[in-house]
Amino acid sequence: MSDYHLNRVLYDRAREHKMAESIGPDELTGYDLTAEERAALAAGDLDALFRLGANPYLIRRVFRRRYAL
Amino acid sequence: MASLVAACMTSHAPNMTATPAAAPEQRARFLAGLAEMRRRLVAARPDLVIMFVNDHVQNFFYDNLPAYCVGVGDTHWAPKGAASFLKIPQRQVPGAGAWGKALLAAGLEAGFDLAVSHDLEFWDDVSVPAHFLMPEGTLPILPVLTNCVAPPLPTPRRSWALGQFIRRFVDAQPGHERVAMIATGGISHWIGVPNTGHISPEWDRWVLDTIADGRGEELAGLTWEQIERDGGNGGQEIRNWISVLAAVPGVKGEVLAYEPVKEWLTGCGAVWMQV
Numbered sequence: 311m312s313d314y315h316l317n318r319v320l321y322d323r324a325r326e327h328k329m330a331e332s333i334g335p336d337e338l339t340g341y342d343l344t345a346e347e348r349a350a351l352a353a354g355d356l357d358a359l360f361r362l363g364a365n366p367y368l369i370r371r372v373f374r375r376r377y378a379l
Numbered sequence: 380m381a382s383l384v385a386a387c388m389t390s391h392a393p394n395m396t397a398t399p400a401a402a403p404e405q406r407a408r409f410l411a412g413l414a415e416m417r418r419r420l421v422a423a424r425p426d427l428v429i430m431f432v433n434d435h436v437q438n439f440f441y442d443n444l445p446a447y448c449v450g451v452g453d454t455h456w457a458p459k460g461a462a463s464f465l466k467i468p469q470r471q472v473p474g475a476g477a478w479g480k481a482l483l484a485a486g487l488e489a490g491f492d493l494a495v496s497h498d499l500e501f502w503d504d505v506s507v508p509a510h511f512l513m514p515e516g517t518l519p520i521l522p523v524l525t526n527c528v529a530p531p532l533p534t535p536r537r538s539w540a541l542g543q544f545i546r547r548f549v550d551a552q553p554g555h556e557r558v559a560m561i562a563t564g565g566i567s568h569w570i571g572v573p574n575t576g577h578i579s580p581e582w583d584r585w586v587l588d589t590i591a592d593g594r595g596e597e598l599a600g601l602t603w604e605q606i607e608r609d610g611g612n613g614g615q616e617i618r619n620w621i622s623v624l625a626a627v628p629g630v631k632g633e634v635l636a637y638e639p640v641k642e643w644l645t646g647c648g649a650v651w652m653q654v
Binding site: 318321324325327370377 | 394398401435436437440441460461463464528529570571572573575576612641642644
């Protein structure tokens with residue numbers, strides 16, 4: 311399974327400068343994602359997103375509020 | 380003929396401007412280094428600056444992701460959408476479109492098939508260094524972008540070859556332009572990965588000592604794996620520095636500042652290369 315659509319979710323938010331704590335199912339209509347990817351987004355599980363192939367710069371940008379610095 | 384009149388490298392980080400109250404002592408020391416870099420740049424009286432930088436997945440996404448790209452626009456945004464986050468007012472800086480197009484054509488002739496963009500929006504990659512080094516926003520900027528953030532990445536050896544080629548290109552231009560080169564990025568940092576915020580002063584010092592000793596070409600021998608392990612995913616931006624080092628081979632670098640700034644999540648260096 312390609313990580314393209316997972317990164318697409320994050321890129322689309324990053325382009326709009328939208329930060330998130332998590333990204334729930336109602337925001338994921340139209341994205342071709344696996345159940346594991348949807349779960350990681352819904353939980354805001356940053357380590358899981360990284361393991362699943364999310365670009366770390368996009369993780370950092372979208373979930374910036376989750377970091378202390 | 381055109382001539383290279385300045386060459387230097389500096390780290391970039393959004394928090395250099397986004398969190399101005401953080402790490403005041405380190406900030407003052409690092410910005411003093413950038414102020415000295417600015418003083419020398421102004422003294423060199425460049426007509427344009429070639430900036431070796433990297434996208435942070437703002438211009439290029441996985442639907443179209445160049446290894447190397449030259450920006451040929453007559454202006455660039457630095458910054459645009461990131462302005463409120465970076466706390467730098469939106470501005471357009473002048474490009475060097477004619478030079479960019481000439482570089483593109485010369486590259487194709489020489490075997491460097493650069494991608495091309497007429498419309499670039501910069502984040503901290505250009506906006507933050509330009510804020511400190513070229514606040515007037517009048518010096519034309521020719522951006523050369525290297526993919527340092529979405530693996531697989533071009534090899535450091537290829538970035539060295541690109542820097543050599545661009546130096547030859549500058550020297551072959553028929554006008555009398557005075558050209559500066561500035562690389563941004565690095566040194567060590569871990570961003571968006573599980574150990575985000577880690578910095579390796581040991582690796583940073585090795586990089587700076589290698590450059591200070593005139594052995595910059597050794598950096599071109601690094602592998603992606605070595606950089607990822609020792610300098611972090613952010614350390615991959617050292618490719619930008621490697622291209623400038625290749626333009627002034629054998630020159631001993633002068634470290635103007637080095638601060639591993641936890642609050643900026645980056646081992647920050649600023650180095651001047653005597654041309």
